[in-house]
Amino acid sequence: MRNLWDSLVLLPTLAKLSSRVPKNPHTAWERYWAGISHTGRGGQVLWDAGAASEQERYEEQIRGQLDPALPVIDVGCGNGTFTRWLAGMFPEAIGVDVSGSAVARADAESGDVPNARFLAVDATADGAAELLRAEAGGDANVFLRGVLHVLDAEERARLAANLHALAGRGGRVFLAETDFQGNRFQYVAHLGADRRGIPGPLRRAIEGLPMPGHFGRRECRRVFDPAAWELLAEGPAVIEAVPMKSGGATERIPGYFAALRALN
Numbered sequence: 082m083r084n085l086w087d088s089l090v091l092l093p094t095l096a097k098l099s100s101r102v103p104k105n106p107h108t109a110w111e112r113y114w115a116g117i118s119h120t121g122r123g124g125q126v127l128w129d130a131g132a133a134s135e136q137e138r139y140e141e142q143i144r145g146q147l148d149p150a151l152p153v154i155d156v157g158c159g160n161g162t163f164t165r166w167l168a169g170m171f172p173e174a175i176g177v178d179v180s181g182s183a184v185a186r187a188d189a190e191s192g193d194v195p196n197a198r199f200l201a202v203d204a205t206a207d208g209a210a211e212l213l214r215a216e217a218g219g220d221a222n223v224f225l226r227g228v229l230h231v232l233d234a235e236e237r238a239r240l241a242a243n244l245h246a247l248a249g250r251g252g253r254v255f256l257a258e259t260d261f262q263g264n265r266f267q268y269v270a271h272l273g274a275d276r277r278g279i280p281g282p283l284r285r286a287i288e289g290l291p292m293p294g295h296f297g298r299r300e301c302r303r304v305f306d307p308a309a310w311e312l313l314a315e316g317p318a319v320i321e322a323v324p325m326k327s328g329g330a331t332e333r334i335p336g337y338f339a340a341l342r343a344l345n
């Protein structure tokens with residue numbers, strides 16, 4: 082935030098926009114995705130920059146840690162940008178999302194990727210692991226980008242338990258999450274908000290979605306109990322969001338990545 086004046090002007094705007102967010106997060110995600118008509122770099126979805134640079138930074142870890150013979154499940158796939166990319170590295174990529182509208186959009190955008198498919202599933206629900214194991218034909222790799230940081234502590238715990246069963250002995254989990262250190266004003270300012278206004282993709286997220294948290298080294302140890310998971314790799318990441326400032330470069334959000342194996 083450039084100065085205190087920016088914070089003071091933004092405070093009521095942020096409060097007003099956030100008051101519109103549906104209380105039930107699943108309803109919020111469904112409404113958000115149902116309202117999206119443009120994705121990709123110039124689109125409405127904040128995190129959907131589709132930057133090859135971000136994918137390249139993950140590729141070494143993914144190729145080094147995940148078994149390329151197993152399918153991969155992209156949990157919280159949104160419109161499937163990363164599912165389509167993963168389909169180039171694994172025999173099958175299955176994108177799952179709690180929002181039916183996200184899955185419909187992912188399907189529509191993936192017609193030219195024969196080994197990618199999509200399912201509407203709440204990945205935190207009882208039975209989700211069994212359902213996904215059946216879809217994958219057994220142990221599966223798991224990819225998550227920008228999902229854990231939008232879940233609360235209970236949802237994170239349920240998701241981790243499901244991922245443990247889904248990965249089994251052979252699968253591995255790769256996650257990349259935003260881990261911005263700072264308050265809400267600093268975060269929105271980092272993404273281009275100031276007293277003159279809030280960029281469209283950011284405004285859409287603030288008024289439609291639950292407030293995101295952050296997920297880094299500490300949260301990873303809390304969610305993926307070291308007694309049940311082996312941490313294979315971790316480090317800093319950069320999550321690239323759609324350009325929202327003059328100059329047209331993607332917005333770079335400090336993040337965290339980890340690769341994990343379920344201990345059986």
Ligand SMILES: C[S@@+](CC[C@H](N)C(=O)[O-])C[C@H]1O[C@@H](n2cnc3c(N)ncnc32)[C@H](O)[C@@H]1O
Pocket residue numbers: 110111128129156157158159160161162163177178179180183202203204205225226227228231
């Ligand atoms: C920040 S977006 C990231 C989308 C995608 N991974 C990407 O990076 O382009 C978070 C996604 O998680 C999905 N999501 C939230 N809660 C979920 C749940 N319980 N089960 C499955 N998906 C969920 C949302 O619908 C949304 O598409």
